Amino acid sequence: xxxxxxxxxxxxxxxxxxxxxxxxxxxxxxxxxxxxxxxxxxxxxxxxxxxxxxxxxxxxxxxxxxxxxxxxxxxxxxxxxxxxxxxxxxxxxxxxxxxxxxxxxxxxxxxxxxxxxxxxxxxxxxxxxxxxxxxxxxxxxxxxxxxxxxxxxxxxxxxxxxxxxxxxxxxxxxxxxxxxxxxxxxxxxxxxxxxxxxxxxxxxxxxxxxxxxxxxxxxxxxxxxxxxxxxxxxxxxxxxxxxxxxxxxxxxxxxxxxxxxxxxxxxxxxxxxxxxxxxxxxxxxxxxxxxxxxxxxxxxxxxxxxxxxxxxxxxxxxxxxxxxxxxxxxxxxxxxxxxxxxxxxxxxxxxxxxxxxxxxxxxxxxxxxxxxxxxxxxxxxxxxxxxxxxxxxxxxxxxxxxxxxxxxxxxxxxxxxxxxxxxxxxxxxxxxxxxxxxxxxxxxxxxxxxxxxxxxxxxxxxxxxxxxxxxxxxxxxxxxxxxxxxxxxxxx
Amino acid sequence: xxxxxxxxxxxxxxxxxxxxxxxxxxxxxxxxxxxxxxxxxxxxxxxxxxxxxxxxxxxxxxxxxxxxxxxxxxxxxxxxxxxxxxxxxxxxxxxxxxxxxxxxxxxxxxxxxxxxxxxxxxxxxxxxxxxxxxxxxxxxxxxxxxxxxxxxxxxxxxxxxxxxxxxxxxxxxxxxxxxxxxxxxxxxxxxxxxxxxxxxxxxxxxxxxxxxxxxxxxxxxxxxxxxxxxxxxxxxxxxxxxxxxxxxxxxxxxxxxxxxxxxxxxxxxxxxxxxxxxxxxxxxxxxxxxxxxxxxxxxxxxxxxxxxxxxxxxxxxxxxxxxxxxxxxxxxxxxxxxxxxxxxxxxxxxxxxxxxxxxxxxxxxxxxxxxxxxxxxxxxxxxxxxxxxxxxxxxxxxxxxxxxxxxxxxxxxxxxxxxxxxxxxxxxxxxxxxxxxxxxxxxxxxxxxxxxxxxxxxxxxxxxxxxxxxxxxxxxxxxxxxxxxxxxxxxxx
Numbered sequence: 001x002x003x004x005x006x007x008x009x010x011x012x013x014x015x016x017x018x019x020x021x022x023x024x025x026x027x028x029x030x031x032x033x034x035x036x037x038x039x040x041x042x043x044x045x046x047x048x049x050x051x052x053x054x055x056x057x058x059x060x061x062x063x064x065x066x067x068x069x070x071x072x073x074x075x076x077x078x079x080x081x082x083x084x085x086x087x088x089x090x091x092x093x094x095x096x097x098x099x100x101x102x103x104x105x106x107x108x109x110x111x112x113x114x115x116x117x118x119x120x121x122x123x124x125x126x127x128x129x130x131x132x133x134x135x136x137x138x139x140x141x142x143x144x145x146x147x148x149x150x151x152x153x154x155x156x157x158x159x160x161x162x163x164x165x166x167x168x169x170x171x172x173x174x175x176x177x178x179x180x181x182x183x184x185x186x187x188x189x190x191x192x193x194x195x196x197x198x199x200x201x202x203x204x205x206x207x208x209x210x211x212x213x214x215x216x217x218x219x220x221x222x223x224x225x226x227x228x229x230x231x232x233x234x235x236x237x238x239x240x241x242x243x244x245x246x247x248x249x250x251x252x253x254x255x256x257x258x259x260x261x262x263x264x265x266x267x268x269x270x271x272x273x274x275x276x277x278x279x280x281x282x283x284x285x286x287x288x289x290x291x292x293x294x295x296x297x298x299x300x301x302x303x304x305x306x307x308x309x310x311x312x313x314x315x316x317x318x319x320x321x322x323x324x325x326x327x328x329x330x331x332x333x334x335x336x337x338x339x340x341x342x343x344x345x346x347x348x349x350x351x352x353x354x355x356x357x358x359x360x361x362x363x364x365x366x367x368x369x370x371x372x373x374x375x376x377x378x379x380x381x382x383x384x385x386x387x388x389x390x391x392x393x394x395x396x397x398x399x400x401x402x403x404x405x406x407x408x409x410x411x412x413x414x415x416x417x418x419x420x421x422x423x424x425x426x427x428x429x430x431x432x433x434x435x436x437x438x439x440x441x442x443x444x445x446x447x448x449x450x451x452x453x454x455x456x457x458x459x460x461x462x463x464x465x466x467x468x469x470x471x472x473x474x475x476x477x478x479x480x481x482x483x484x485x486x487x488x489x490x491x492x
Numbered sequence: 493x494x495x496x497x498x499x500x501x502x503x504x505x506x507x508x509x510x511x512x513x514x515x516x517x518x519x520x521x522x523x524x525x526x527x528x529x530x531x532x533x534x535x536x537x538x539x540x541x542x543x544x545x546x547x548x549x550x551x552x553x554x555x556x557x558x559x560x561x562x563x564x565x566x567x568x569x570x571x572x573x574x575x576x577x578x579x580x581x582x583x584x585x586x587x588x589x590x591x592x593x594x595x596x597x598x599x600x601x602x603x604x605x606x607x608x609x610x611x612x613x614x615x616x617x618x619x620x621x622x623x624x625x626x627x628x629x630x631x632x633x634x635x636x637x638x639x640x641x642x643x644x645x646x647x648x649x650x651x652x653x654x655x656x657x658x659x660x661x662x663x664x665x666x667x668x669x670x671x672x673x674x675x676x677x678x679x680x681x682x683x684x685x686x687x688x689x690x691x692x693x694x695x696x697x698x699x700x701x702x703x704x705x706x707x708x709x710x711x712x713x714x715x716x717x718x719x720x721x722x723x724x725x726x727x728x729x730x731x732x733x734x735x736x737x738x739x740x741x742x743x744x745x746x747x748x749x750x751x752x753x754x755x756x757x758x759x760x761x762x763x764x765x766x767x768x769x770x771x772x773x774x775x776x777x778x779x780x781x782x783x784x785x786x787x788x789x790x791x792x793x794x795x796x797x798x799x800x801x802x803x804x805x806x807x808x809x810x811x812x813x814x815x816x817x818x819x820x821x822x823x824x825x826x827x828x829x830x831x832x833x834x835x836x837x838x839x840x841x842x843x844x845x846x847x848x849x850x851x852x853x854x855x856x857x858x859x860x861x862x863x864x865x866x867x868x869x870x871x872x873x874x875x876x877x878x879x880x881x882x883x884x885x886x887x888x889x890x891x892x893x894x895x896x897x898x899x900x901x902x903x904x905x906x907x908x909x910x911x912x913x914x915x916x917x918x919x920x921x922x923x924x925x926x927x928x929x930x931x932x933x934x935x936x937x938x939x940x941x942x943x944x945x946x947x948x949x950x951x952x953x954x955x956x957x958x959x960x961x962x963x964x965x966x967x968x969x970x971x972x973x974x975x976x977x978x979x980x981x982x983x984x985x
Contacts, residue, residue, distance in 0.1 A: 060839040192851040193833060289851070328876070330850035375948035375972055376900060377922040460839050485736055 053278050054223045055197060057189040060460025065491060066383035066423035067191070068327045069184065069455060070334045072320075072366065073169075075208035076161065076342030077388035078358070079409050080417035081438050082351050085152050086124045086133035089436040090394060094119035098395045102439050108393065109159050109411040110344065115395035117437065121351040121407055130428030137359045140367035146428040147370050147379070148421045149490055153432025153441040156390050156448045159411040161209035161342070164389035168448045169214045169335075171477045178218030178468070179226060180452060181333035183477045186224045186468065187461045191330030193282065194289035199331050200226040201319035204339030215335055219470035223275060226335060229322065230314070235294035239287055247287070254280055293329050296321055306368040320365035324372055327382050338362065341388055345397050345408015352407055370421055383423040383458045385451075391416025394437045415441050418451070423458050426492040446487060452477050453484035458491075504570075504609065532582030539580065539642070541572035542608065546628075546635055553628055566612040569631075573605040580642075587711075589700075593645040600638035607631040652695035664793045669786060673778070675762045675771040676706065679785065683755045684709075686792035687744050703729075706769050721767040724760045733759075749793055757781035816843040823866050831859060835866055844871035844895075849878040860884060872896040876922075879903055885911070892916050900946070901925040913938035922946040931956040934963050948972040 021028075081087060097114050120135075127134040127142035132150065134142050158164035163173035170177035178186070185197030200215045208214055215226030229235045241250050258277055265273040296304075296311055299321065308317045316338045323334045338361075343354045366386070373379040392409035415434045421427065433443040453463040456477065464483060467474035478484045545568050552562060580601060584594050611627045651657060663686035669678055684703045690696070692713075693704040701713025712718045718729040725731075732743040733751045744750060751759075761779055765771045773779065778786045794802075820843060824835055835847055847863070847870045849855070855863075860881055867873065867884065868891045879902050880888075888894055889911035896919060897912070904926040912921060913934060919941050929951040939945075945967055947957065957971045 057833065057836045059837050059842070062839050063842060064838055191848055194851045330848065375946065375970055376924050377898065377920070377944070377946045377970075380920065380944070483738055 053189075054221055054275050055185070055190045055193065055278065055282065057191060058187065060188060061462045061465055062460050064458065064460030065381070066458040067381040068330070068332055068334070068378075069181075069383045069385065069459065070323045070327060070336070070369070071180070071455075072336045072362075072384070072386045073165075073208065073338070074341045074358075074362070074386070074388045075165065075204065075337050075339045077164075077390050077392060077411060077416070078341040079343060079351055079355060079392040080152070080415070081392065081394055081409070082120050082122045082355060083135045083138065083359070084133075084150055084417040084419070085415075085434055085438050087120065087394065087434075087436065087438040090117055090119045090438070093117045093437070098437075098439075102437070106414075107159065110399065111393065111395060111397055111410045113401060115393070115398070115410075117394055118351075118396035118407060118409065122356070128428055132428070132430060135359075137356050138363050140363045144367045144370045144421075147374065148419045148427060149425045150417055150419045150430035151432055151446055151451075151487070151490070152415075152417045152430055152434060153444050153446050154387065154391070154416045154418050154448065154451065155441060155445050156413045156416075159390060159413045161389060161411075162211075164411075164413070165208050165210035165214050168389050168451075169210075170216070170218060171449065171452060171479050175210075175213040175216070176218055177216075178220040178224070178475070178477065179215050179335075180455060180477060181215060181226050181335050182217040182220050182224040183456070183466060184333045184459055184461070186220050187456075187466050188332060188459060190332050192289075194285040195293060195326070195329055195331050196227040196282070196286070197332040198224060198226045198335070199326055199333075200228045200335045200337070201322055202228065202337045202339075203314055203316040203319050204337070205314075206339050208337045208339060214337070219475060220468055221275065223279060226333075229290075229294055236286070236290055239283065239290060241287070250284065250287075254284055289329075293325050293331075294322055296325070299325075303368075303372070306364070306372070308364045308368070316361050317365040320369040324369060324376075324378070327373075327378060328376070343392070343408050344399070344410065345404070345406045346399060347406070350406045350408055373422065379422040381423055383425070383455065384421040385418065385455065386420070387418030388416065394439050412439075414439060420490060424491045426490065431487065431489060447484065449478045449482075449484040450487060454487045454490060457486040504612075528582045529586060532579055532584075532586060535576065535579040535583045538572060539576040542569050542576060542604075543635060543639065545569040545572065546608075546631055550628060550632060553625065563612070563615050566608065566615050570605075570608040570612045573601075573608045577601050577605045589645050593641055597638060597641035597645055600634055600641055604631065604634035604638050607634055646697070648694060648696040650695075652693075664791060664795070666785065666790045666792060668788065669775055671775050672772050673775050673786065674769075675758070675765070675773060676767075676769045679758045679782075680762050682792060683751070683759065687749055687751050687755070690748075691744075710767070719763055719767050722764060724764050727763050730756065730760055730763065754782045754785045755792070758785050810841075813841065813843045817841070820845050820866070820869060823869060827866065828859075828862055831863055834863065835870070845869055845893075846872040846874075848874045849876070850874065853878065857881075869893050874898040875902055876900040877902065882908070889915050894918060896920040898922040899926055903927045906930055916940065918942055920944045920946075923950060925949040928952060931960050934960070939964060939967065942967045945969045 081090070095116050095118075098117055100114070103114065122135045122137050124133040124135055125142070126132065128145035130146055132145055134145055136142075156164055156167060158167050158173050166175065166177070167173045169179045179198075181198035181200075188197075190197035198215070202208075212228070215228070217223070217225035227236060230237070234240060241247065257280060261273050261277050264270075265277075292298075296309060296318065303321065304311070307321045309315065309321050310318065316336070319336050319338075323336060326334045338358075340354070340358050343349055343351050345351070348354055348357075370379065370384065373382055373384070391412040391414075393412040395410065397408045397410040398404070415438060431444060432441060432446055434440065435442045456463045456466060463476060463478045463486075467476050469475070473480060545565055549562055549565050549569065552565075581598070584598065607627065607630050611624070611631055614624050614627050663682050666682055667678070673679065681704075688703045691698045692701045694702075697713075699713040699715065701718065702708035703718075709719060710717070712728075716728070718727065720726045732741055733756055735742040737746055737750070757779075758781075761782065762771060775786060784790065817837070820837075824832060827835070834849060834852065835845060838844055838846055845866060847867055855878065864884055864887070868887060870891075871893055873888070873894060873896070876898050877900070880899075885904075885908050888897070889908070894915055895917045897915075898920075900922050901924070904923060906928055909923065909928050912918060918939065920943060921939075922944075924946045925948070927950070928947070931952060942964060943966070945960070945964070947960075948970060949972055952971070954971065957969055961967075961969045
């Protein structure tokens with residue numbers, strides 16, 4: 001022992017309990033404060049235990065209604081006024097100027113000046129036992145309307161596609177936040193250890209405007225990111241072994257990497273190492289199981305016929321069938337995006353032509369999906385959500401004020417319609433009401449944050465308890481502002 | 493006594509009296525000046541000054557040897573009591589108080605303030621101590637009276653909340669109703685009495701709001717009227733009830749008995765009809781939204797005995813659930829580690845053990861043996877696509893725990909299906925895509941709790957399904973619905 005060590009030991013032996021207490025004033029205060037903090041400032045959320053296996057199944061906060069979610073997103077925002085929210089008053093006012101009282105303080109993406117109102121461009125008929133008014137351009141969907149609860153009073157903050165999609169799926173109009181599916185698999189893990197908990201299927205020829213940020217894991221560990229599958233070519237990119245590498249070779253490589261990683265974990269103890277091991281192993285298992293899950297050719301003909309699939313092509317119908325195959329195998333959150341619902345009225349992109357064409361693409365697959373889930377008993381614990389990122393205006397959009405003979409509507413954030421089915425949702429009902437023009441919500445406004453909180457609730461998760469600490473803040477899907485409402489009346 | 497002193501004291505006294513008289517004359521003047529309202533706000537502060545000063549004088553009077561004269565204290569008492577009177581007058585003129593109490597408070601305060609001046613005069617005139625002491629006693633008396641009335645006016649009568657003055661059952665049930673129901677007297681008053689008046693009534697007036705009489709109901713509270721007759725959506729009284737329970741402004745507060753939907757409907761009806769005392773409806777044809785309220789014996793507050801029993805039962809159920817969970821957790825620790833992921837509990841507290849074979853297309857015979865014990869204690873079992881040994885299925889059919897059983901796409905025989913007819917807790921049985929071919933004869937009392945039976949894509953015929961639906965009326969029997977086909981409907985152009 002040298003002199004310096006001796007001196008520091010002597011100094012330590014001189015320290016009494018009083019020195020300890022005196023020197024620790026700030027530290028003890030902070031300790032006390034952190035213990036009291038939850039009483040003073042509201043309770044902390046519970047952190048999910050991510051050690052060992054980040055995808056391991058984890059219990060929900062309370063009894064769940066749904067084990068899985070299929071979210072059908074119509075990117076571009078379909079017109080609720082020509083499909084679900086029937087406003088006969090618009091027939092009377094068709095072509096008349098929109099009352100100025102409605103326009104005060106409103107901003108639109110393209111409409112300028114005083115626009116004229118536009119009557120529904122498609123015929124409505126009562127559908128199902130509930131007799132709800134549904135457009136005739138959704139003939140098959142009308143058959144399953146009694147499984148579905150319409151939410152006619154949706155509201156959002158954003159009137160441009162990308163920010164509105166991000167707000168809806170990640171809770172924030174800026175990029176970098178975690179999406180709903182990522183939160184769900186962070187909260188609950190995955191039932192099937194051979195497949196990711198969050199998978200994404202895209203149709204309509206292009207990604208949604210918000211791009212892949214809409215299924216990002218944001219600040220959550222990247223293991224929760226949505227895995228995009230393709231319905232043509234390799235279902236998941238970079239999953240197959242490179243040419244010349246056999247599966248047994250791959251196994252040997254993995255075993256060696258695994259050995260090195262385990263040694264590193266024993267030395268350093270970083271839980272991220274375990275995550276890495278789990279990831280490699282899952283990718284190896286997925287090589288077999290994902291290919292099987294995404295192989296539609298194993299389905300019988302009557303299924304292909306009812307969904308209207310086109311094997312080998314990228315289509316919404318294919319994605320609906322894949323979605324069923326994935327939830328059947330326990331994938332927690334299946335997210336579909338279908339581009340092409342932005343019917344402004346330019347060219348063929350109109351309410352008359354474009355909307356009818358898109359409805360023709362989704363009508364049969366959606367009805368078949370709901371019926372197929374139902375007969376397999378999957379609709380009991382699978383929540384199906386359908387909707388766009390916002391709605392469309394009751395007014396006609398005229399680009400640059402030039403009168404044309406095509407009809408379109410502008411983006412509208414004040415009121416739009418979404419629907420849910422399955423997982424105990426009250427079929428054949430509708431929630432909320434808009435005014436006579438369908439411009440504003442008149443009864444039971446439901447913000448997209450309320451929708452997020454309700455989807456989490458269906459999965460047995462409390463939006464206020466499901467948190468992840470990032471940049472000094474306990475981040476939540478629904479943001480850290482006002483506490484959103486759970487739409488309890490949605491469930492029977 | 494010098495003449496100068498007599499004149500000045502008398503002048504001050506006269507000014508005080510004139511001030512009081514002037515104040516009384518102002519009684520008919522409505523005050524709308526922001527300044528007067530601002531000054532009135534100081535009353536709660538100023539009023540405590542003379543109380544303290546008089547208390548000090550009283551204490552000094554009791555001390556055996558006084559140190560110096562009390563004159564300056566009386567001066568302070570007189571000035572502050574008059575200031576308190578003036579500010580109090582301004583505050584009272586704003587309205588919102590019980591008129592009778594306000595009147596009593598005002599007159600007691602006038603007497604108190606006057607006596608302070610008389611006390612000052614008496615000290616300055618060097619009367620005999622006896623006179624000063626009598627004056628002091630009178631001052632104390634009037635001060636107590638003024639303080640009492642003021643306190644009752646603002647904070648309510650503490651005696652009204654005394655245990656011996658409360659009848660917990662007073663509003664427990666609605667009183668029997670006559671053929672013609674007076675909506676205010678027979679419905680609104682009992683609802684308010686049960687849910688609102690403990691905080692907004694004679695005992696306490698939170699937010700200066702009383703809901704126990706029609707006049708205060710119509711007047712509202714500190715933040716304005718709570719009822720807009722004929723306008724349900726602008727009536728604050730209803731809006732705070734409708735707010736989400738987690739909201740800070742929700743009423744009644746979260747741990748108090750809540751206003752039910754039918755009670756809210758009755759209040760809304762009353763306000764919609766104009767919120768008069770005279771609105772009446774016929775007992776035999778009540779408006780649909782609150783018809784349930786008029787059923788004889790409707791309970792506004794839960795029956796304390798039943799409530800206690802309910803809470804005890806709930807506590808016992810939680811206790812049982814916790815014990816079951818502990819036992820099941822222990823059972824799972826015996827599993828080999830690669831089989832543990834197949835079992836889980838849906839949430840933190842649940843004792844509903846769930847088995848899911850997803851991701852395990854086959855299980856070996858030793859694995860089946862290893863999981864058989866926890867399986868027999870499971871609530872929900874998903875064997876979809878995995879063929880379970882016949883022996884295990886036979887045992888499961890006798891398990892008292894199995895509530896949801898999914899045998900989708902597995903080779904299940906008719907005999908095995910028949911065995912599940914006696915499974916005591918079974919609620920959902922999924923036989924989609926199985927090899928079941930016919931419906932075994934189902935005796936009365938089979939499937940006692942079955943809610944859903946999935947028989948799609950089996951060889952079971954439509955006529956068998958129809959027979960099954962007849963035999964099991966409370967069960968949803970799902971066959972293979974005709975999935976949508978291109979011909980079943982054609983889109984309109």
